[in-house]
Amino acid sequence: MIMIETVKRVLGQSxxxxxxECRQCGSNVDxxxxxxxxxxxxxIARYDISR
Structure with a gap:
């Protein structure tokens, strides 16, 4: 699922x-x-925030 969202974002379709972000310290992570x-x-936590 994450890969699909990444591809959509790269193609401008997200x-x-x-x-x-890191669950331990809260830093943003690539x-x-x-x-x-x-x-x-x-x-590492990944959240898909819908608009």
Missing amino acids: DGELVV PSAESCPACSSTE
């Missing part, structure tokens, strides 16, 4: 916004990241 660059946690 009807929402993807928010990706959607392709496997871990948080700030605290190295692998607990």
Whole structure:
């Protein structure tokens, strides 16, 4: 599901916004990241915010 939204966003067809953040420290994280660059946690939350 995340990959589909990423492709839609790249093609300009997304009807929402993807928010990706670390569950440990709350830092914004790149959607392709496997871990948080700030605290190295692998607990990454992804939220699709519909408009």
